[in-house]
Amino acid sequence: MPLRHLALAALLVGTALPAHALDLNAMTDEEREAFRAEVRSYLLENPEVLTEAISVLQQREQEQQIEADEALVRQNMDAIANDGHSWVGGNPDGDVTVVEFMDYRCHYCRQAFQEVEDLVSGDGNVRFILKEFPILGPQSDLSSRFAIAVQQLHGADVYKDVHDALMLLQADADEGSLTKLAESFDLDPAPIFDRMDSPEVQAVIDENHALAQTLGISGTPTFVFGDQMVRGYVPLNLMQGIVEEERAG
Structure with a gap:
């Protein structure tokens, strides 16, 4: 040659x-x-x-x-999809599970927020799970602790309302803005703030971080569609395509 x-x-x-x-x-x-x-x-x-x-x-x-x-x-599917503490929405019996590791101060999480909502509501057969994964500093940590405390004190429905409000919050996440947010939902902020530093809230954050480390997740948003992991922002049309791929097997 x-x-x-x-x-x-x-x-x-x-x-x-x-x-x-x-x-x-x-x-x-x-x-x-x-x-x-x-x-x-x-x-x-x-x-x-x-x-x-x-x-x-x-x-x-x-x-x-x-x-x-x-x-x-x-x-790690059981820890991803059935941890017992993460909020579960959409269709609880849906044939495709979508999981999002998110941070309230993450620009791309905020960009994906409405598109994820549209995916879940438009499909009707997606089981959607939110993983609180604060990694972008004190405001991220404060926001997640607040949301988790709300969930533990007031349940899943109120948590989702607060989660959505935090995703859309334009102010800094601090005691003042979170107090106003709680009061906008007729919630007493004092018990929520007391709960935020509790072992129960810390356990959720620690478990989510440990799972992320096991999965090699270091950024947000990170999605799991069925058994596919997708790191970073995904537009709605691509999310729909991935869900259909998972559905088709």
Whole structure:
């Protein structure tokens, strides 16, 4: 095989070549220098080959990441979908479960908020779970503690109302704004603030963080659609497509 063709084959098929074909240690010094010169010459004349090779490598890495994520989701499905403390909405008996790890101060969580609502209400057969995952600083932590305390004191329906209000809150999340938010739902803020630093609220946050660490989640939003994990913002049409993929099996 001419060295020019060998260089092209090395880039495009990699391990498909016999191991000895690219063993530089088996070449003489002259053969090695000639090989390197041909590779360099070919790449300078055809730089698009590098783009193609990098694209193939990135695709393989993405496929490997998807497979690894799916394995993690399957191994931890009970903790993801049935932890006993996360809010569950949509259709409790839906054929596809969608889980969102979210942070109230996350711009992309806020961007996805209405689209997730539209997905759940428009589909009618999605079981939707919210995971409180505060990672963006003190206001995130304060907001999640407030929401979890509301859920533990006042139940799922009131929690969802407060969750939605926190997602739309334009002010800083502090004692003053959270007091006003509680009062807007006719809730006494004092017991909520007392509850926020309780072991019960801390346990929810700790458990969600531990699960996220197990799943390799470090950003928000992160979604789990069935057994697919999707990191980052997903527009409504893509969410609908993923749900249909899961539904089709």
